[in-house]
Amino acid sequence: MKIYLDPGHGGSDPGATGNGLSEKNVTLAIALKINDILLQEYSNTETRLSRTTDKTVSLQERTDDANSWGADLFVSIHINAFDGTAYGYEDYIYSGLSDESATALYQRIIHEEVIKQNGLRDRGMKKANFHVLRETVMHAILTENGFIDHPDDAAKMKSTVWIEQTARGHANGIAKCLGLEKSSATLYKVTMDGGQIGAYQEKDDVLKVISSNWETFQTATIEKR
Known part of the structure; x- marks a missing residue:
């Protein structure tokens, strides 16, 4: 969402x-x-x-x-x-x-x-x-x-x-x-230009959000937690 x-x-x-x-x-x-x-x-x-x-x-x-x-x-x-x-x-x-x-x-x-x-x-x-x-x-x-x-x-x-x-x-x-669901599984936190934009369970979702914002950011990090 x-x-x-x-x-x-x-x-x-x-x-x-x-x-x-x-x-x-x-x-x-x-x-x-x-x-x-x-x-x-x-x-x-x-x-x-x-x-x-x-x-x-x-x-x-x-x-x-x-x-x-x-x-x-x-x-x-x-x-x-x-x-x-x-x-x-x-x-x-x-x-x-x-x-x-x-x-x-x-x-x-x-x-x-x-x-x-x-x-x-x-x-x-x-x-x-x-x-x-x-x-x-x-x-x-x-x-x-x-x-x-x-x-x-x-x-x-x-x-x-x-x-x-x-x-x-x-x-x-x-x-x-x-109807948001509480996080329970391993999440991949995505940060772009110093601001967190999402946390995802699936690697494909991580790649999708980075791809969709490819032209708008300078740096991106992925943190597993």
Whole structure:
């Protein structure tokens, strides 16, 4: 299964700011940890991130990349802000979808799993006409993981434990949505240009992913574990 992780903002776009934090840094930390969990704990799982460093990526670039890659699920990670009084977690799917759609079911699953882990007030499941939800051709969800301008939520964001818990909630939800299987056999971990892109049981799958990305990377390593 192909999972596209989209840490919001980045580079010249810091996103929301408050309490000494920038949204772009918190979203990247959560996304990288989700990626680690998925690749280390589940077999036959591929991931791709819209960014792995603090760089500027347009909304169009994010959705074009996910669409051309053929992702099965798009998860965009964000942090909220309002006026310093609002707090808690909420998530969104595209406003044009019905409550009976498969994407809405995915939203309910991910929402429940994230709330179990993150210790934030539950602000509910919502819909919006956001670009990354409207222009993706696969199931897509956008999560808003607390309010950066609220002191209690921001204090959690500064904790590596909270980052881990929030990522764990996302990963658990993604795994349930896509029916991912826990790794039990020997895996071959594939790293390209310093970033892990997958872990596979079959050598043919390793060769296939390297071949499909042949023109886009400078270095690749295979680690048996």
